[in-house]
Amino acid sequence: MSNADKFKQMSKGLDLAQAIFEADRCLLCHDAPCSEGCPADTRPADFIRKLRLKNITGAIRTIKENNILGGACGVLCPTARLCEEKCSAVFKSENRPEGADRPIQIGKIQRFLIEHAWQTGFKVFDEKPALRPEKVAVVGSGPAGLSCAAELAKDGFSVTVFEARPEPGGVLRYGVVSYRFDMNFFEHELNDIKELGVEFQCNSPIEGKEGAEKLLKDGFSAVFLAPGLWAAASLKPDAAGIDGLFSSVDYLAALRDGRFEEVEAKIKGKTVAVIGGGSVAMDCIMSAAKLEPKDVYLVYRRSYLQMPAESDELIEAQEEGVHFLLLNQPVDYVTDKSQRLKGLKLARTRLGAPDASGRRKPELIEGSQWILDSDVVIEAIGNQAPEDSTDWYPHVAVTDKKLIKADPNTGKTSVDGIFAGGDIVRGPALVVTAVADGKVAARAIREYLGN
Amino acid sequence: MANNIDLSIDFCGVKFKNPFLLSSSPVSNSAEMVARSFDAGWSGVVFKTLNSDRLPIIHPSPRMHCLHLGSQKEMAVQNVEQISDRPLKDNLMEMLYLKKHYPDHPIIASIMGFFLDEWVYLAKIAEDNGADMLELNFSCPHMCIEGAGHKVGQAFQLLEGFTEAVKKAVYIPVIAKMTPNITDMNEPAMYAKMGGADAISAINTVRGISEIGLDDWVPRPNVFGKGAISGTSGPAVRPIGLNFIASMAQNMALGVPLSGIGGIETWVDALEYILVGASTIQVTTGILHYGYRIVEDMIEGLSDYMAGRGISRVSQLVGKALPNLYETDHFELDRQGITQYDLDRCIGCGQCYIVCRDGAGQAIEWDAQNRRPKLIEEKCLSCMICSFVCPVPGLISFKEMPSDWKRRETEVMDTSLEKQIKIEPFTKEGPNACNV
Numbered sequence: 001m002s003n004a005d006k007f008k009q010m011s012k013g014l015d016l017a018q019a020i021f022e023a024d025r026c027l028l029c030h031d032a033p034c035s036e037g038c039p040a041d042t043r044p045a046d047f048i049r050k051l052r053l054k055n056i057t058g059a060i061r062t063i064k065e066n067n068i069l070g071g072a073c074g075v076l077c078p079t080a081r082l083c084e085e086k087c088s089a090v091f092k093s094e095n096r097p098e099g100a101d102r103p104i105q106i107g108k109i110q111r112f113l114i115e116h117a118w119q120t121g122f123k124v125f126d127e128k129p130a131l132r133p134e135k136v137a138v139v140g141s142g143p144a145g146l147s148c149a150a151e152l153a154k155d156g157f158s159v160t161v162f163e164a165r166p167e168p169g170g171v172l173r174y175g176v177v178s179y180r181f182d183m184n185f186f187e188h189e190l191n192d193i194k195e196l197g198v199e200f201q202c203n204s205p206i207e208g209k210e211g212a213e214k215l216l217k218d219g220f221s222a223v224f225l226a227p228g229l230w231a232a233a234s235l236k237p238d239a240a241g242i243d244g245l246f247s248s249v250d251y252l253a254a255l256r257d258g259r260f261e262e263v264e265a266k267i268k269g270k271t272v273a274v275i276g277g278g279s280v281a282m283d284c285i286m287s288a289a290k291l292e293p294k295d296v297y298l299v300y301r302r303s304y305l306q307m308p309a310e311s312d313e314l315i316e317a318q319e320e321g322v323h324f325l326l327l328n329q330p331v332d333y334v335t336d337k338s339q340r341l342k343g344l345k346l347a348r349t350r351l352g353a354p355d356a357s358g359r360r361k362p363e364l365i366e367g368s369q370w371i372l373d374s375d376v377v378i379e380a381i382g383n384q385a386p387e388d389s390t391d392w393y394p395h396v397a398v399t400d401k402k403l404i405k406a407d408p409n410t411g412k413t414s415v416d417g418i419f420a421g422g423d424i425v426r427g428p429a430l431v432v433t434a435v436a437d438g439k440v441a442a443r444a445i446r447e448y449l450g451n
Numbered sequence: 452m453a454n455n456i457d458l459s460i461d462f463c464g465v466k467f468k469n470p471f472l473l474s475s476s477p478v479s480n481s482a483e484m485v486a487r488s489f490d491a492g493w494s495g496v497v498f499k500t501l502n503s504d505r506l507p508i509i510h511p512s513p514r515m516h517c518l519h520l521g522s523q524k525e526m527a528v529q530n531v532e533q534i535s536d537r538p539l540k541d542n543l544m545e546m547l548y549l550k551k552h553y554p555d556h557p558i559i560a561s562i563m564g565f566f567l568d569e570w571v572y573l574a575k576i577a578e579d580n581g582a583d584m585l586e587l588n589f590s591c592p593h594m595c596i597e598g599a600g601h602k603v604g605q606a607f608q609l610l611e612g613f614t615e616a617v618k619k620a621v622y623i624p625v626i627a628k629m630t631p632n633i634t635d636m637n638e639p640a641m642y643a644k645m646g647g648a649d650a651i652s653a654i655n656t657v658r659g660i661s662e663i664g665l666d667d668w669v670p671r672p673n674v675f676g677k678g679a680i681s682g683t684s685g686p687a688v689r690p691i692g693l694n695f696i697a698s699m700a701q702n703m704a705l706g707v708p709l710s711g712i713g714g715i716e717t718w719v720d721a722l723e724y725i726l727v728g729a730s731t732i733q734v735t736t737g738i739l740h741y742g743y744r745i746v747e748d749m750i751e752g753l754s755d756y757m758a759g760r761g762i763s764r765v766s767q768l769v770g771k772a773l774p775n776l777y778e779t780d781h782f783e784l785d786r787q788g789i790t791q792y793d794l795d796r797c798i799g800c801g802q803c804y805i806v807c808r809d810g811a812g813q814a815i816e817w818d819a820q821n822r823r824p825k826l827i828e829e830k831c832l833s834c835m836i837c838s839f840v841c842p843v844p845g846l847i848s849f850k851e852m853p854s855d856w857k858r859r860e861t862e863v864m865d866t867s868l869e870k871q872i873k874i875e876p877f878t879k880e881g882p883n884a885c886n887v
Contacts, residue, residue: 017522020521020522021522023521023522024521024522024523027798027800027802027842028800028802029799029800029801029802030800030801030802030804030805030817031801031817031819031822033822052521088798088799088800089842090798091798091842091843092798093795093796093797093798093799093843094794094795094796094797095795095796096796
């Protein structure tokens with residue numbers, strides 16, 4: 001199997017028998033804790049009971065009516081710390097506080113049900129709503145934009161989604177690796193949204209002076225801003241020209257936008273370092289590890305326990321052969337004359353007192369600098385709003401980090417008729433929280449335009 | 452496994468190493484199969500029902516279907532299997548092979564004729580070719596010919612006549628296999644006994660429909676667009692089999708050895724049949740599900756059970772539950788109890804609360820804060836349904852209450868409606884017991 005093939009498809013999900021087996025383990029709790037834990041208000045207790053009672057179409061409807069990206073969330077959600085966290089099937093009791101079993105694999109059941117709908121051709125939204133005259137513009141086609149657009153289309157609004165890139169999806173297309181979430185799966189889910197009547201205008205960045213605000217004058221009654229965070233934070237902003245240095249944003253997009261072979265050629269047989277300790281860093285390093293490098297290093301300035309990545313991701317990375325270089329702070333890049341990357345200059349750290357994030361703060365150790373020879377470095381140290389983003393919506397109040405200020409209960413911004421959600425409001429967050437933002441804003445837009 | 456445990460049993464004078472036999476079915480279709488089952492530990496076989504080659508036996512296709520319960524496979528199996536479709540000579544050679552290579556494993560030949568001479572022919576020929584016993588198949592549930600299969604089992608005089616003819620023709624013991632598709636099995640069993648049957652085996656499959664295709668509306672198995680009411684077997688029918696064995700074992704007038712069949716998969720299932728009076732048991736569906744290997748666990752499990760109880764011979768267990776089996780009018784209704792909860796082990800799923808509320812006495816309050824049930828003792832009906840759904844074994848148990856304890860009566864929603872009741876008290880004299 002070629003490396004490209006490894007990246008084409010995600011692994012298969014549960015089949016019907018396995019899903020039923022898993023549903024049979026569910027205790028069908030009276031007050032199911034799983035159904036309190038979802039940011040997007042998914043109720044696993046309901047869809048698992050429906051599956052158990054052979055009401056499979058009802059189970060699918062329960063998921064999809066609540067979350068048009070139910071499939072994506074089933075695959076991508078960190079379920080271990082959301083719906084699955086308090087699952088009773090762990091069998092914790094006074095007598096056995098550590099529990100005795102594993103939680104129901106809710107994400108996997110959810111994914112199965114959505115794939116089952118596609119396989120069987122079951123349509124949740126088969127009735128067209130009464131059309132409304134208002135037009136709504138959604139800026140950005142990531143999970144927040146898609147969720148908002150779908151909700152509004154279900155209400156009969158005519159919705160246009162503006163996407164800067166060639167294809168819709170945002171982070172779902174350009175920000176995750178295919179072996180975790182493949183295009184075939186996403187196209188199915190996207191199709192569910194298109195069938196609701198949502199119109200997509202790709203290659204249509206809404207930028208320039210007041211670009212976003214102008215939409216209100218161009219015939220749109222409301223605007224939902226969900227452009228995401230596509231500018232990469234960088235260790236050394238002036239290092240952009242170095243050959244071999246990637247931002248996580250650019251690297252992950254390159255794997256999906258036709259530059260796969262180019263990336264592969266850079267990594268195969270070479271030494272790769274990824275800077276960062278979050279889930280994006282894990283996606284970067286795991287994908288690099290699959291491209292037959294000589295060595296892959298994860299460089300993180302704190303220690304293992306402070307890493308924000310999910311614990312299963314961290315374990316997987318170690319099993320994939322990633323070297324964890326903890327307590328090392330990147331300081332500078334080493335290049336040759338032709339600006340080709342040769343190494344990463346690091347300084348050792350020790351952990352001090354907790355900082356504002358509650359995690360122990362790394363302190364540099366004097367005189368401990370050393371150079372890690374490396375051909376490729378991927379910086380996965382956070383995404384941010386593009387420098388000029390505030391020009392696109394100058395009247396919308398933003399924070400000092402250029403995140404849009406929006407009411408968490410409505411998505412309302414400081415400008416009447418403009419709503420916002422997703423990472424541009426929260427900073428980097430989960431797909432499911434973006435979905436939740438889209439739903440919240442859609443509800444508020446419906447109220448704004450008059451129920 | 453304890454060495455001093457004797458699982459052997461005498462059944463109509465024939466000795467079996469243990470009480471576990473293959474029943475007459477696909478699992479006993481050939482010598483190759485039966486030999487492997489003997490190697491696995493089965494003590495004997497009721498060989499698949501012989502036919503006289505008079506009529507061609509052709510199996511419908513597909514011939515079986517099954518019923519799953521959630522992820523639990525094969526709660527029931529549905530079959531339109533026929534008697535052996537192999538030439539009689541082949542079957543006889545197979546029996547001779549088994550007698551030669553497994554002399555310590557009794558062969559019971561199952562036979563089914565369509566009229567007297569055919570029954571007698573098959574009985575004799577089976578005896579002449581090594582059969583240690585006969586089992587008369589009066590019970591195949593999907594024969595349509597009057598005078599065959601379960602139709603005989605439901606026509607008692609015919610059953611008696613065939614048994615009598617067979618008994619006159621052979622020296623070996625004869626078992627009559629009963630259909631459960633009647634109300635009281637004691638009646639045909641007594642006819643069989645009058646005909647001379649030495650033992651009764653029960654049950655054959657229960658007539659049923661276990662699944663219907665929702666796309667084509669054809670009951671399963673779907674034999675090219677046609678379904679049929681056919682034979683249901685497996686764990687789902689075990690309570691029915693136990694009922695029939697127990698009621699025949701209680702019948703002093705019958706007084707013949709019983710071979711229990713119906714839904715047996717484990718040593719516990721087998722033991723339950725033994726406790727209500729079976730001295731051998733027969734298995735098919737358990738093998739269709741798991742293979743012959745299950746006998747290893749039946750032997751080991753039963754031996755350890757006996758060792759743990761200081762019982763050395765399995766025959767000592769036969770019928771042990773019968774003295775405790777009463778008609779319901781013998782119950783002591785002045786003794787009452789309730790459930791009790793070991794909440795230290797509770798995991799907080801609340802299923803007990805749901806079922807008590809919707810199916811019992813609303814005797815549980817839900818402490819949502821701590822996710823724990825709170826029992827209102829005087830409302831508990833002691834139906835025990837909460838314990839059925841509780842995922843923690845033994846958390847909910849039964850306890851007897853003192854004789855002065857009173858259960859609270861179910862409250863009337865609106866007592867102000869009393870003045871609107873239209874009622875005259877019932878005053879007629881009648882019997883005190885429920886005599887119909």
